[in-house]
Amino acid sequence: DAGVTQSPTHLIKTRGQQVTLRCSPKSGHDTVSWYQQALGQGPQFIFQYYEEEERQRGNFPDRFSGHQFPNYSSELNVNALLLGDSALYLCASSLGSGGNQPQHFGDGTRLSIL
Amino acid sequence: EDQVTQSPEALRLQEGESSSLNCSYTVSGLRGLFWYRQDPGKGPEFLFTLYSAGEEKEKERLKATLTKKESFLHITAPKPEDSATYLCAVQAFTTNAGKSTFGDGTTLTVKP
Numbered sequence: 001d002a003g004v005t006q007s008p009t010h011l012i013k014t015r016g017q018q019v020t021l022r023c024s025p026k027s028g029h030d031t032v033s034w035y036q037q038a039l040g041q042g043p044q045f046i047f048q049y050y051e052e053e054e055r056q057r058g059n060f061p062d063r064f065s066g067h068q069f070p071n072y073s074s075e076l077n078v079n080a081l082l083l084g085d086s087a088l089y090l091c092a093s094s095l096g097s098g099g100n101q102p103q104h105f106g107d108g109t110r111l112s113i114l
Numbered sequence: 115e116d117q118v119t120q121s122p123e124a125l126r127l128q129e130g131e132s133s134s135l136n137c138s139y140t141v142s143g144l145r146g147l148f149w150y151r152q153d154p155g156k157g158p159e160f161l162f163t164l165y166s167a168g169e170e171k172e173k174e175r176l177k178a179t180l181t182k183k184e185s186f187l188h189i190t191a192p193k194p195e196d197s198a199t200y201l202c203a204v205q206a207f208t209t210n211a212g213k214s215t216f217g218d219g220t221t222l223t224v225k226p
Contacts, residue, residue, distance in 0.1 A: 004157070033213070042118075042201055042216030043158070056213055090157050092214075102148055103214065105157035 002027050004106035006091050012112045013081050021076040021109045025093030032074040033103060034066060035090040043090055049074050050096075078111075086113045116141045116206050120217035127192055127224050135187040135220045137202030145205040147185050148214065149178050152199045161187075161200075192224045 005024045013019050025032050031050045035043035045058035049068035068074045072093075078085055088110050092103035119138045127133055139147065146165050150158035162171040164180040171178045175196065177188040187200055199221045203214040 035216075040218070042203075042218045043214075045213050045215070048213060058213070092157075102146075102160045102163050104160060105150075107155070107157045 004091055004093050004104055006089075006106035006109050008109060009107070010110045010112075012114060014114050015081055015083060017081050018077065018079045019081060019111065021078075021089050021091075021111070023074045023076070023091030023093075023106060025072050025074070025091075026104045029093035029095050029104070030072050031094045031096060032068060032072065033092045033094070034074070034076045035092065036060075037088040037090055037108070039087075046076070081113050083113050086111060116204055116215040118202055118204055118215055118217035120200075120202055120220050122220060123218070124221045125223070127189075127222070129193055129224055129226050130191050132188070132190045132192070134189070135200055135222070137185040137187070137217055138183060139185070139202070139204050140183075141204045141206045141215070143207035145207045147180055148203045148205070149185070149187055150201040150203065152201055152219065158201055189222070192222070194224045194226050197222055197224045 004026050007022045033048040034046040037043040046060050047057040048055045052068045063079045065077045088108040090105050090108045092105045094101040094103045117140045121136045146163050149161040152158045162178040167182045169180050175190050179186045199219040201219045203216040205214050
């Protein structure tokens with residue numbers, strides 16, 4: 001049973017560049033959420049995708065955008081990168097946008113901004 | 115705004131020395147409280163979900179409990195392989211499921 005997979009595992013960019021991170025959810029899951037985790041802190045919610053639409057969003061600027069494809073996989077795009085965007089980006093999947101389902105996380109993409 | 119505070123930030127135990135981790139929360143209607151384990155360089159691994167005060171869940175040496183204001187993760191006779199960061203998160207009824215508010219975690223180190 002394949003879990004949540006993310007790519008790439010590591011990425012180095014410079015300020016002002018744009019980046020795209022990818023996520024395939026756990027088999028059977030249809031909802032994808034993205035989180036940003038700074039070093040020594042807990043994950044912070046960026047946004048959630050269900051039925052190819054952004055369903056809710058955390059306190060992140062419009063530079064952060066996403067997409068969900070018909071096969072439930074998802075992309076996170078970040079434009080005009082800032083030094084403060086350096087973090088571990090986590091994708092989590094679950095079944096349905098309602099209910100009490102636990103989220104299953106991938107191992108993340110480590111993004112470093114120079 | 116939903117808030118989660120975990121204590122202590124770090125905990126060092128000897129193998130076999132039992133202890134508890136605390137998660138205090140404020141949320142506008144608790145949908146669920148979740149415990150995760152995170153190893154260095156890895157994503158969080160789901161451990162437990164608790165839904166209502168008085169509920170308890172157990173898994174091997176771990177036991178999670180829930181009150182109306184806090185949750186405890188009790189670790190009985192820990193082993194070195196229990197060393198990890200333990201994260202607590204809440205979801206509220208006022209938002210769709212999937213938006214979790216996390217604490218900053220407790221980093222547990224178990225020495226042999």
